[in-house]
Amino acid sequence: xxxxxxxxxxxxxxxxxxxxxxxxxxxxxxxxxxxxxxxxxxxxxxxxxxxxxxxxxxxxxxxxxxxxxxxxxxxxxxxxxxxxxxxxxxxxxxxxxxxxxxxxxxxxxxxxxxxxxxxxxxxxxxxxxxxxxxxxxxxxxxxxxxxxxxxxxxxxxxxxxxxxxxxxxxxxxxxxxxxxxxxxxxxxxxxxxxxxxxxxxxxxxxxxxxxxxxxxxxxxxxxxxxxxxxxxxxxxxxxxxxxxxxxxxxxxxxxxxxxxxxxxxxxxxxxxxxxxxxxxxxxxxxxxxxxxxxxxxxxxxxxxxxxxxx
Amino acid sequence: xxxxxxxxxxxxxxxxxxxxxxxxxxxxxxxxxxxxxxxxxxxxxxxxxxxxxxxxxxxxxxxxxxxxxxxxxxxxxxxxxxxxxxxxxxxxxxxxxxxxxxxxxxxxxxxxxxxxxxxxxxxxxxxxxxxxxxxxxxxxxxxxxxxxxxxxxxxxxxxxxxxxxxxxxxxxxxxxxxxxxxxxxxxxxxxxxxxxxxxxxxxxxxxxxxxxxxxxxxxxxxxxxxxxxxxxxxxxxxxxxxxxxxxxxxxxxxxxxxxxxxxxxxxxxxxxxxxxxxxxxxxxxxxxxxxxxxxxxxxxxxxxxxxxxx
Numbered sequence: 001x002x003x004x005x006x007x008x009x010x011x012x013x014x015x016x017x018x019x020x021x022x023x024x025x026x027x028x029x030x031x032x033x034x035x036x037x038x039x040x041x042x043x044x045x046x047x048x049x050x051x052x053x054x055x056x057x058x059x060x061x062x063x064x065x066x067x068x069x070x071x072x073x074x075x076x077x078x079x080x081x082x083x084x085x086x087x088x089x090x091x092x093x094x095x096x097x098x099x100x101x102x103x104x105x106x107x108x109x110x111x112x113x114x115x116x117x118x119x120x121x122x123x124x125x126x127x128x129x130x131x132x133x134x135x136x137x138x139x140x141x142x143x144x145x146x147x148x149x150x151x152x153x154x155x156x157x158x159x160x161x162x163x164x165x166x167x168x169x170x171x172x173x174x175x176x177x178x179x180x181x182x183x184x185x186x187x188x189x190x191x192x193x194x195x196x197x198x199x200x201x202x203x204x205x206x207x208x209x210x211x212x213x214x215x216x217x218x219x220x221x222x223x224x225x226x227x228x229x230x231x232x233x234x235x236x237x238x239x240x241x242x243x244x245x246x247x248x249x250x251x252x253x254x255x256x257x258x259x260x261x262x263x264x265x266x267x268x269x270x271x272x273x274x275x276x277x278x279x280x281x282x283x284x285x286x287x288x289x290x291x292x293x294x295x296x297x298x299x300x301x302x303x304x305x306x307x308x309x310x
Numbered sequence: 311x312x313x314x315x316x317x318x319x320x321x322x323x324x325x326x327x328x329x330x331x332x333x334x335x336x337x338x339x340x341x342x343x344x345x346x347x348x349x350x351x352x353x354x355x356x357x358x359x360x361x362x363x364x365x366x367x368x369x370x371x372x373x374x375x376x377x378x379x380x381x382x383x384x385x386x387x388x389x390x391x392x393x394x395x396x397x398x399x400x401x402x403x404x405x406x407x408x409x410x411x412x413x414x415x416x417x418x419x420x421x422x423x424x425x426x427x428x429x430x431x432x433x434x435x436x437x438x439x440x441x442x443x444x445x446x447x448x449x450x451x452x453x454x455x456x457x458x459x460x461x462x463x464x465x466x467x468x469x470x471x472x473x474x475x476x477x478x479x480x481x482x483x484x485x486x487x488x489x490x491x492x493x494x495x496x497x498x499x500x501x502x503x504x505x506x507x508x509x510x511x512x513x514x515x516x517x518x519x520x521x522x523x524x525x526x527x528x529x530x531x532x533x534x535x536x537x538x539x540x541x542x543x544x545x546x547x548x549x550x551x552x553x554x555x556x557x558x559x560x561x562x563x564x565x566x567x568x569x570x571x572x573x574x575x576x577x578x579x580x581x582x583x584x585x586x587x588x589x590x591x592x593x594x595x596x597x598x599x600x601x602x603x604x605x606x607x608x609x610x611x612x613x614x615x616x617x618x619x620x
Binding site: 262268273 | 340361575614615618
């Protein structure tokens with residue numbers, strides 16, 4: 001089948017096949033992405049992040065169901081940078097979404113590290129474009145964990161929802177520092193647990209010291225009981241309006257596109273290095289010299305660079 | 311003072327200054343690292359990783375105290391890829407180590423994302439070399455979290471200790487997949503808690519399916535009560551012997567050195583792009599074209615690459 005034609009016709013299988021093609025860098029994937037890029041840019045991307053155990057999947061599930069009531073077309077990309085599995089992994093999580101996966105208006109995809117030669121962040125970006133052209137109006141990008149690669153992935157989102165839970169204890173100290181910059185909407189999930197108000201107060205205090213132009217709101221929720229869901233959707237919509245009104249929406253897309261081009265150039269250059277037998281042999285010899293302390297790695301890099309022709 | 315001379319004399323302040331110099335890429339940092347590289351390669355590097363709340367800091371603390379009884383010189387690098395703070399952060403954790411920081415035979419350093427222009431993994435690698443030449447016999451690299459960047463950091467270690475706790479619940483599913491490959495020694499900390507045996511059984515079962523040549527051992531510990539510490543040290547030593555006997559120690563250092571050279575080349579190339587006004591202007595123009603869908607990012611990358619001279 002002509003995948004691009006089928007993708008435009010809202011064919012789920014075509015979307016899934018194209019994502020797999022990009023993940024594996026199968027022949028023709030770049031040509032396909034070139035065409036897809038020109039048709040993309042319409043979907044709104046919501047990032048869902050937070051520490052393990054915060055209930056991100058359940059929250060995503062409920063947010064999606066709420067948006068489905070309004071007839072919106074949805075895609076969910078669940079990204080796990082720690083998992084080598086792809087296309088159907090994070091099984092425990094996704095099983096919970098079983099009823100969603102039966103809904104023709106929802107596309108669900110898991111992505112792990114396997115087969116992402118160009119990096120998980122690049123594959124996620126490509127999957128977003130594919131699902132955009134497929135016709136998803138909202139694309140949820142859910143990550144496991146709060147490490148640096150998760151931050152990279154969440155950078156693809158227009159609005160990022162940071163999901164926390166009461167009683168993170170000492171860990172909140174470590175998490176706090178990293179999350180302030182990337183959260184646009186904060187959710188304290190499992191807010192029926194002890195300590196929810198204290199966690200809220202802690203986050204509000206951090207926000208007092210933040211330099212963000214728009215102060216993120218902090219929402220209480222019990223996703224499993226569907227509590228607080230409508231309010232979170234409202235906050236996402238408010239953030240979207242803010243981005244559009246202040247032209248930040250456009251500005252952010254400019255910044256992420258610039259990063260995208262730079263990543264592509266990096267990839268090209270690495271291909272040049274690793275697809276060239278002569279350079280490979282020189283790299284091996286220089287590596288040996290560096291390990292034996294005959295030369296330092298910076299000088300080795302200089303020497304190697306002299307032989308690379310772009 | 312002549313930092314390199316002082317470093318060789320086991321001067322703590324010189325070591326701290328050199329690490330800061332590298333983090334900030336201050337003038338001369340590369341020259342310093344060139345000299346340091348040639349003197350390095352003697353320390354044994356132990357990675358400590360695992361999910362937040364697993365008690366990694368406490369465990370590191372106890373392992374270090376045990377090695378200090380044997381008179382070993384120790385360095386601890388605590389890396390937090392989610393924290394923008396550097397040189398003294400992860401306060402809550404490090405305060406617990408206060409008695410250690412009064413020990414002249416222990417060097418402690420926290421590293422966050424701030425000021426790591428070349429990437430946290432590169433800075434960690436450099437800090438290891440500096441502390442190696444400083445005279446640390448064991449360097450502990452402790453990370454927060456289990457994301458992809460933590461995996462990158464742990465790759466710098468000769469032996470990696472994966473710290474888990476009972477009752478991770480559903481999260482263990484997500485964690486499991488990612489940890490199998492990087493753990494050389496598994497520790498179930500807080501093993502006096504309910505469910506420790508079940509967690510051990512789960513991990514052993516995963517290890518049954520692992521392709522590792524040397525099956526990692528799974529140790530029970532209650533770090534806070536100093537239980538299981540000697541056994542973990544034994545396992546680290548056994549793994550070290552295994553690496554040396556099978557020549558994997560040398561092989562692993564070859565592999566990590568090769569990666570190091572490739573990273574350095576990538577950095578050089580990026581410098582070329584971003585320190586050239588003409589290329590920067592072209593990147594800005596192309597970014598605009600890509601955002602407006604006049605051109606796709608791959609073609610933009612191609613066009614830009616043509617103007618880069620190495």
